[in-house]
Amino acid sequence: MSFVQDIQKEIDSTLEAVLQEQVPQRRGPLDKFSKVLRYALFPGGKRFRPALTMAAAKACDGNKGAAVSIGAAIELIHNYSLIHDDLPCMDDSCLRRGKQATHKEFDEGLALLAGNALLTDAFVVLSELPKRHSISAESTIEIINIIASCAGSSGMVAGQVLDLKSSPKISFPELEFLAIHKTGKLIYASVMAGALTGKPTQEERKALEKYGEAIGLVFQIMDDLDDAKSSVEQRTPEPPRASFVQILGVEESKQRASELIGESIKAIKIFGKRGAPLVELVELLGSKLPLNIQG
Amino acid sequence: MSFVQDIQKEIDSTLEAVLQEQVPQRRGPLDKFSKVLRYALFPGGKRFRPALTMAAAKACDGNKGAAVSIGAAIELIHNYSLIHDDLPCMDDSCLRRGKQATHKEFDEGLALLAGNALLTDAFVVLSELPKRHSISAESTIEIINIIASCAGSSGMVAGQVLDLKSSPKISFPELEFLAIHKTGKLIYASVMAGALTGKPTQEERKALEKYGEAIGLVFQIMDDLDDAKSSVEQRTPEPPRASFVQILGVEESKQRASELIGESIKAIKIFGKRGAPLVELVELLGSKLPLNIQG
Numbered sequence: 337m338s339f340v341q342d343i344q345k346e347i348d349s350t351l352e353a354v355l356q357e358q359v360p361q362r363r364g365p366l367d368k369f370s371k372v373l374r375y376a377l378f379p380g381g382k383r384f385r386p387a388l389t390m391a392a393a394k395a396c397d398g399n400k401g402a403a404v405s406i407g408a409a410i411e412l413i414h415n416y417s418l419i420h421d422d423l424p425c426m427d428d429s430c431l432r433r434g435k436q437a438t439h440k441e442f443d444e445g446l447a448l449l450a451g452n453a454l455l456t457d458a459f460v461v462l463s464e465l466p467k468r469h470s471i472s473a474e475s476t477i478e479i480i481n482i483i484a485s486c487a488g489s490s491g492m493v494a495g496q497v498l499d500l501k502s503s504p505k506i507s508f509p510e511l512e513f514l515a516i517h518k519t520g521k522l523i524y525a526s527v528m529a530g531a532l533t534g535k536p537t538q539e540e541r542k543a544l545e546k547y548g549e550a551i552g553l554v555f556q557i558m559d560d561l562d563d564a565k566s567s568v569e570q571r572t573p574e575p576p577r578a579s580f581v582q583i584l585g586v587e588e589s590k591q592r593a594s595e596l597i598g599e600s601i602k603a604i605k606i607f608g609k610r611g612a613p614l615v616e617l618v619e620l621l622g623s624k625l626p627l628n629i630q631g
Numbered sequence: 632m633s634f635v636q637d638i639q640k641e642i643d644s645t646l647e648a649v650l651q652e653q654v655p656q657r658r659g660p661l662d663k664f665s666k667v668l669r670y671a672l673f674p675g676g677k678r679f680r681p682a683l684t685m686a687a688a689k690a691c692d693g694n695k696g697a698a699v700s701i702g703a704a705i706e707l708i709h710n711y712s713l714i715h716d717d718l719p720c721m722d723d724s725c726l727r728r729g730k731q732a733t734h735k736e737f738d739e740g741l742a743l744l745a746g747n748a749l750l751t752d753a754f755v756v757l758s759e760l761p762k763r764h765s766i767s768a769e770s771t772i773e774i775i776n777i778i779a780s781c782a783g784s785s786g787m788v789a790g791q792v793l794d795l796k797s798s799p800k801i802s803f804p805e806l807e808f809l810a811i812h813k814t815g816k817l818i819y820a821s822v823m824a825g826a827l828t829g830k831p832t833q834e835e836r837k838a839l840e841k842y843g844e845a846i847g848l849v850f851q852i853m854d855d856l857d858d859a860k861s862s863v864e865q866r867t868p869e870p871p872r873a874s875f876v877q878i879l880g881v882e883e884s885k886q887r888a889s890e891l892i893g894e895s896i897k898a899i900k901i902f903g904k905r906g907a908p909l910v911e912l913v914e915l916l917g918s919k920l921p922l923n924i925q926g
Contacts, residue, residue: 460779
């Protein structure tokens with residue numbers, strides 16, 4: 337998957353540049369704080385969201401440099417949410433990506449502030465798109481609006497509230513609402529913000545909206561399937577929480593993911609070859625499924 | 632102080648409108664979450680930062696409606712910082728504005744998420760300035776950039792890190808650096824963002840930069856003086872932390888605040904009558920001091 341690997345490098349070096357520019361270079365506590373931020377950001381996960389941003393930019397003949405910056409900003413937001421999700425008052429997780437969670441490696445106060453810094457700095461990065469990448473101020477505003485709306489109290493935070501406070505026995509529509517907000521909205525924003533570095537037609541926008549909504553859900557279903565699998569393998573019962581596997585069972589969850597993957601690929605047919613990276617990313621996401629892709 | 636009282640009403644109704652628009656209207660946990668946000672925002676403090684935004688807009692013949700929205704966004708950011716500062720891993724304060732702190736009234740998870748929601752929603756509000764108040768996209772980008780930079784890891788968060796981790800015996804320059812970041816930067820941003828709803832000249836910008844920097848420090852010195860006073864009155868020794876009173880003593884702290892007030896008033900003389908609200912706000916801030924204002 338060379339497309340994704342290339343992107344990881346570009347995103348990582350952009351994130352490194354953001355850190356060097358933002359945190360005041362001082363000895364003492366601020367020097368330590370920049371270590372906390374680095375610890376939380378590197379080594380990263382798959383950088384799947386930035387890859388979506390760049391794939392959507394490619395589909396819309398958009399601005400590649402701007403897509404890298406937007407991808408980095410979204411990765412800052414994604415990592416803020418992980419740091420905070422791991423805190424004792426949330427999921428209380430000690431491990432993240434095979435190493436100590438940020439609040440375990442440092443302390444809760446620094447982890448809280450690191451999350452806040454990453455979230456806020458994402459908007460610094462976004463507000464520099466016109467200066468750094470000649471994106472119009474109008475498009476930049478639209479990009480900021482989509483990302484902030486999808487991350488805030490009508491987006492990801494709403495999903496986190498539901499995840500924290502819902503009964504594990506919620507209905508399927510409630511579970512879908514939760515997943516759309518907790519995970520789907522930021523993935524949707526990753527796609528749409530990438531598109532806006534180009535000049536998508538109304539039809540192209542609609543196609544990407546469908547694609548973004550579908551794969552946001554696929555992402556959460558696959559995550560739930562992974563969690564269920566590793567909990568069986570490691571013989572550690574999962575704590576009771578609302579998940580697709582819990583509500584639909586394994587087979588029906590796979591079936592639902594497979595349908596959504598089919599829908600997402602169908603939606604972006606209009607891009608032809610320019611849509612290839614978008615197709616590649618869905619296939620990567622669904623590569624563990626017995627796929628039944630029509631479309 | 633009619634100027635400030637009028638502003639409180641306008642800001643409160645704008646904040647109420649933001650809450651109604653942002654949080655998805657659902658029963659269950661999200662209904663409770665909107666109560667958490669309301670609890671944290673109302674009744675508010677003096678709404679001093681929005682008052683600065685509006686006063687700076689007035690000085691620059693700016694857009695009043697936009698200044699109200701910006702003021703509300705800054706108030707969202709300010710209140711996010713208070714909710715998080717009160718958490719056990721930070722200042723561990725049980726009380727805020729004479730009532731239970733948000734995490735005490737609800738729980739830590741909801742308080743954490745409420746802070747995150749307010750911070751993120753601030754950027755939703757700011758990104759709607761062109762649509763709602765005919766502010767140009769270019770000015771909006773500049774406003775977002777100033778506010779995000781002043782709130783993020785090179786601004787307020789840096790100050791919070793220093794406040795959390797510095798020895799109470801830091802030097803005066805280190806204390807000033809801490810105060811400038813923790814408190815001063817967001818106050819500076821409140822002033823500059825208000826100015827940008829108009830078309831300030833370079834000279835006017837410079838004047839407001841001086842004003843904003845000076846009163847940011849005044850604000851922190853007055854806060855430290857207040858804390859010292861109430862700790863003496865209530866006979867509760869203050870926990871050791873770096874403060875102006877601790878480092879300079881009461882009299883020298885007052886003297887420093889008085890000098891900075893003089894400087895700030897001198898800086899904005901060029902606005903003539905249009906600068907009256909800016910003067911009123913500094914005087915309000917310094918009203919507990921034996922003032923020696925020249926300028």
